Amino acid sequence: MSKNIVVFGASRGIGKELVIQLSQDKDNHVFALSRNTDAMAAFCDKKNITFGYADLSSNNVHDQLNAILGEVDKIDVLINNAGKLVNKPFEELSREDINSCYQTNAVGVMYATQYFVPKMKNAGGHILNISTVGAFQGSVKFPGLSAYSTSKAGVVSFTELFAEEYKDTKIRMNCLCLGAVQTEMLEEAFPGYQAPTTAKEMANYIADFAMTGSQYFNGKILQVSTSTP
Numbered sequence: 292m293s294k295n296i297v298v299f300g301a302s303r304g305i306g307k308e309l310v311i312q313l314s315q316d317k318d319n320h321v322f323a324l325s326r327n328t329d330a331m332a333a334f335c336d337k338k339n340i341t342f343g344y345a346d347l348s349s350n351n352v353h354d355q356l357n358a359i360l361g362e363v364d365k366i367d368v369l370i371n372n373a374g375k376l377v378n379k380p381f382e383e384l385s386r387e388d389i390n391s392c393y394q395t396n397a398v399g400v401m402y403a404t405q406y407f408v409p410k411m412k413n414a415g416g417h418i419l420n421i422s423t424v425g426a427f428q429g430s431v432k433f434p435g436l437s438a439y440s441t442s443k444a445g446v447v448s449f450t451e452l453f454a455e456e457y458k459d460t461k462i463r464m465n466c467l468c469l470g471a472v473q474t475e476m477l478e479e480a481f482p483g484y485q486a487p488t489t490a491k492e493m494a495n496y497i498a499d500f501a502m503t504g505s506q507y508f509n510g511k512i513l514q515v516s517t518s519t520p
């Protein structure tokens with residue numbers, strides 16, 4: 292059966308690979324969202340991909356989403372994969388540094404998710420949030436990542452709260468806390484570190500979980516990592 296799938300953070304890294312992999316099934320229609328539309332135009336050239344501008348840190352994100360998805364009644368899968376990283380010692384963080392992480396990773400994800408709930412209520416759907424092992428309670432922590440990882444912890448908590456509030460509907464929400472994946476973001480967080488997992492490999496796992504995971508999981512926070520970090 293055909294599925295409508297939304298991928299946030301689609302312009303590069305894991306999100307770009309998700310769009311490429313999920314669009315290989317002709318029955319899927321993939322909506323690729325981020326701010327860098329030029330980057331998406333370079334690889335979103337298939338009939339079953341629609342790409343568009345959405346800025347999670349903007350107050351207007353519902354309007355931006357409506358411009359792309361206003362005519363689409365049903366969304367089956369939403370992957371909240373976008374992420375904003377700031378890597379700075381705690382005392383050097385400006386209010387804007389902290390704000391930028393929270394506006395995209397926590398406030399933006401919650402506010403954008405509101406837009407999709409009515410499009411999932413009838414047929415049901417799976418919302419998959421992408422967080423980090425650094426946001427998982429009790430995991431090994433690293434200096435410089437307090438703005439980023441605490442904002443990503445917001446989405447961990449959101450997953451449990453949303454699943455409880457919507458447990459009597461057909462909407463499911465889960466969260467994957469990723470370990471190191473070789474992307475530009477990882478290079479900013481851990482310069483010179485070589486991750487054991489490529490963006491393509493992680494996207495392959497996430498795509499499969501997004502399509503099948505809601506059958507057995509709801510409100511679950513799962514670590515997906517073979518390394519530290």
Ligand SMILES: NC(=O)c1ccc[n+]([C@@H]2O[C@H](COP(=O)([O-])OP(=O)(O)OC[C@H]3O[C@@H](n4cnc5c(N)ncnc54)[C@H](OP(=O)(O)O)[C@@H]3O)[C@@H](O)[C@H]2O)c1
Nearest residue numbers: 300302304305325326327346347373374423471472474476
């Ligand atoms: N790579 C890792 O080792 C690792 C580890 C743990 C968790 N993660 C998580 O996995 C996800 C993907 O990471 P990645 O490594 O692929 O990151 P990445 O290469 O930095 O890509 C991040 C994506 O998020 C989008 N984005 C950033 N700010 C946005 C905003 N305000 N509105 C809309 N989109 C925005 C970017 O697109 P635009 O700039 O075009 O908007 C980009 O497409 C993120 O949530 C990240 O936190 C990654």
